[in-house]
Amino acid sequence: MSTLRRIDFHSHLMPGVDDGARDESLSAAALARFRAEGVGHVITTPHFLGSLTHMPDQLAARLAELDAGWAALQRVAGEGVVPPGEEPLVLSRGAEVMLDVPDPDLSDARLRLAGSAFVLVEFPGLQLPPLNAEYAIVALAQQGWRPVVAHPERYRNLDDGMSAIARFKEFGGLLQVNAGSLSGGYGQRAAVHAARLLAAGWVDYVSSDYHARGEPGVAAFVAQLEAMGAGEQAELLTVVNPARLLAGEDPLPVPPVRAGGESKQARPLWARLFGSR
Ligand SMILES: [Fe+2]
Numbered sequence: 001m002s003t004l005r006r007i008d009f010h011s012h013l014m015p016g017v018d019d020g021a022r023d024e025s026l027s028a029a030a031l032a033r034f035r036a037e038g039v040g041h042v043i044t045t046p047h048f049l050g051s052l053t054h055m056p057d058q059l060a061a062r063l064a065e066l067d068a069g070w071a072a073l074q075r076v077a078g079e080g081v082v083p084p085g086e087e088p089l090v091l092s093r094g095a096e097v098m099l100d101v102p103d104p105d106l107s108d109a110r111l112r113l114a115g116s117a118f119v120l121v122e123f124p125g126l127q128l129p130p131l132n133a134e135y136a137i138v139a140l141a142q143q144g145w146r147p148v149v150a151h152p153e154r155y156r157n158l159d160d161g162m163s164a165i166a167r168f169k170e171f172g173g174l175l176q177v178n179a180g181s182l183s184g185g186y187g188q189r190a191a192v193h194a195a196r197l198l199a200a201g202w203v204d205y206v207s208s209d210y211h212a213r214g215e216p217g218v219a220a221f222v223a224q225l226e227a228m229g230a231g232e233q234a235e236l237l238t239v240v241n242p243a244r245l246l247a248g249e250d251p252l253p254v255p256p257v258r259a260g261g262e263s264k265q266a267r268p269l270w271a272r273l274f275g276s277r
Pocket residue numbers: 010011012096150209
């Protein structure tokens with residue numbers, strides 16, 4: 001069986017198109033790091049402003065830029081050395097669509113994850129809209145798309161009850177937490193919220209949001225959950241549910257990651273996040 005079982009659908013690997021990989025050599029290094037972490041399928045998601053879909057000229061220019069970035073990334077992947085006995089990494093494209101307007105037109109398949117009905121979305125400035133944040137999620141779902149909210153744990157104005165996130169779930173939004181969040185890669189607040197989302201059983205997927213710097217962090221996240229006795233959840237979040245997304249299927253429910261389920265070794269992490277024993 002392939003050792004490259006994991007599927008990652010949030011990264012910035014196309015050279016020179018956003019704040020991710022700056023050039024082809026960094027794209028190549030990033031692909032090698034994914035492989036080293038057991039990721040066999042990468043759907044890369046350059047930043048894309050949703051409002052461009054209402055401005056034909058700018059839209060054409062941005063899509064041309066992304067097409068060129070995609071061609072460069074595929075070339076780099078084709079030149080990469082595949083270790084003996086291993087399959088080549090599978091690459092697909094998507095976008096991380098910024099909801100700077102609540103009603104982007106997602107009819108172009110290049111804006112969706114591997115051309116599926118699923119689309120990765122984020123809100124501007126790491127702030128949720130103060131009122132009716134779910135409006136855009138509802139509107140996208142009504143058009144038949146499956147919005148996946150990127151890194152909900154990172155929003156700075158998330159209340160402790162995470163009520164806005166609850167409404168996303170209620171109205172058909174899916175949740176992708178970043179692999180590095182739980183270990184504090186995005187600060188203590190994001191770590192606490194990631195832990196709460198996992199404890200609530202609300203997280204559908206975990207992907208890297210890898211910007212071609214440092215490590216993707218998927219393997220570390222899996223190891224962290226395994227140490228907490230949550231290997232089943234890690235498998236659902238990084239293998240099973242992303243594979244279902246690629247097959248056009250809804251994610252399976254992910255059982256809550258219980259604070260009590262962790263090993264002695266992992267207890268300090270959970271205790272630190274919740275400020276308990
Ligand atoms: Fe991202």
